Amino acid sequence: MKEPGSDIFFAGISELNAMLRAKQVSAVELVRAFGKRLEGLGPRYNALALPLTEHAIRAARAVDAEIKRGRLRGPLQGIPYGAKDLLSVSGQPTTWGARPYADQVFDYSATVVTRLSNAGAPVLGKLAMVELAGGPGYRFASASLTGPGLNPWDPSRWSGGSSSGSAIAVAAGLVPFAIGSETSGSIITPAAFCGVTALRPTYGLVSRHGAMPLSWTLDKLGPFCRSVEDCGLVLEVIAGSDHQDPGSAGKSFYYTPQYARKLSELRIGFASQDFAESADESARAAFQQALEVVRGLGVQLVETKLPDYPYDSMISTIISVDAASVFETLITSGRVDQLADQKQIAGLKAGLEIPAGVYLKAMRIRRLATQEIFKLFGDLDVLLAPSRRGPAPAIGEPLDRHPDRPAPQNPGLTSLIAAGNLAGMPALSLPCGFAGKLPVAMQLAGLPFSENMLLAIGKEFQSRTDWHKRKPPTTG
C-alpha cells in the first residue's frame, strides 16, 4: 500500500471507510497520516490539547487485523477522531482546558469514547477548549490553557468556543470528525465560525458520563463533521441509554434518511428579519441566498418568533448556579484564581451568592417557556435561524461587548441558542456562505428526538450547496 494522498484529509467518513474496506489504505496508515497533520498543524491554531497518535496506532492495528479477518463493524471502523478535552480517556490527562486541572487523569473513559472505540474508531487526540467550557461566561478568546482558538479561515479571527479545537480540527482537515459539547452555544458557535457541520443532540440522547459537568440539565455532547451525513453516522454510534448518566433519556438513535418525510410536507418557521436587519451587515447577502436555497427545497416557510421570555437571564442563572456548585471546591480553595479569564473567575465566585429563590424562578420560567416553545410545533416542524448573527470576531475583541445598534423590535428567533438549550432541543448547524473570507452558518432546530428530520433537511440543503466542502486557504 502506498502512503495516502492529501485528498484523504477532507474526505467524508463513508469515503474513508470504503477506502479501508477496499484495502486502498490501512487504518494504521490513516492514523499516521492524520496524526502527523494534527500534531503539525494543530498547535498552529491552538487546537491540540494532547496528541494520542501512538495510542491510536495501537487501536488501528487491531482494526486492521479485524478487517483482514473480514470482521466489519460499521462505517466508523478505522476512522480516527478528536475528542474535546473535557472527555476522559483512561490514563491520559484531561485538563478541561484549565490550569487548575492541568495534571488531572481519570482511570476510566467517557462513555462516548468507549462507544466509539467499540465501533473501531481510534481517538487520535484531545482537542483544545475554552477553560471549564466557558463556565458562567468569559470575556476573551484567550480563556484557555492552550491559548485562543485561531480560525483556520483567518488566524486573526477567533474559532468560537467552547469546543474550539473540535471545530478547528475538522475545518482544517486534522481529523475526519470530532466530539464537542454544548451547554449553551458551544457546538453551534464554533461550528458556524469555522464553517463545519455540527449537531447538538437532544438533551439526554448522548451519555455525558466521563465528561466535565457544567450544568446538569443543559450539558450535551455532539459531533463536528464534514457533512450532515457524517453527523448522522457518528450520532448513531454515540447515542444510547447509559445508567451512568442520570440525564440519559434511555433512547437510541438510528440514522434513517430513507424514511424522511417529504420536504413539501414540512413547515419551517423563520423570522425574515433574522436574515436581514438583525444580522451583521457583512453576512446578510449570504443569509438571504441561503434562505432562498431552503425555499427552493420545496418546504413551506412560515414567519414565526419565539415566545417572549428572558432566555438569556434564565440560562445565565442556571449555568452560574450549577457551575458554582460543580466547582465549589475550586472556588473556595482559591485555586479558581489560576484560571486565565478574569470574568470567568468573578462569575464563578459570584455564582455561589445567587439566592435559591432566583435559581428556582429561572427553573420555573424554564418549564413555562419550554411549554410555550413546544406549542410552536403544533403548526411547525422545524425552526430556522442564522447560527450566529455574523462571522467570527477578531482575536482580542471582548466577546461580551454588544454591537452598537439597537435591539431589534421583533426579536424573531435571535435567542434560539439559549431557548433551544433550555428546552433540550436538537439543532444542526450548516455552513451557508461567507461574509468576506469568513464562513457563516444557519441552524435548524426541532422538537426533542427530531434529529432525523433535521438531518434530512440538512442533507438536501448540502446536496444543493457546496459550502460544507470548502477548505480553508491556510491548511493546504
Next chain:
Amino acid sequence: MNKKKMTRRQLAGLILTASATVAAQTTGSTPSSPVEELEAARAHIRHTSDALAKVPVAIDLEPAFHFNA
C-alpha cells in the same frame, strides 16, 4: 436598630467600586481589577434576577428539576 459603622476608607472604596460598576455597565468598559470584576459579576446577577422577577408564574408551576427533553 443595629447601626453598622463604616470607616471613611471603606466608604470611599464602596463609592469607587459602585462607580466602576456603573461605568462598566453604562459604557461597556472592561473592569480593570478583580474587585471590579466581582462587582460587575454581581451587577449582572442583579440584572438577570430583576429580569426573572418580572415574569409572573402561577402558584402551581413547578421548576424543571426532573428535566427530560
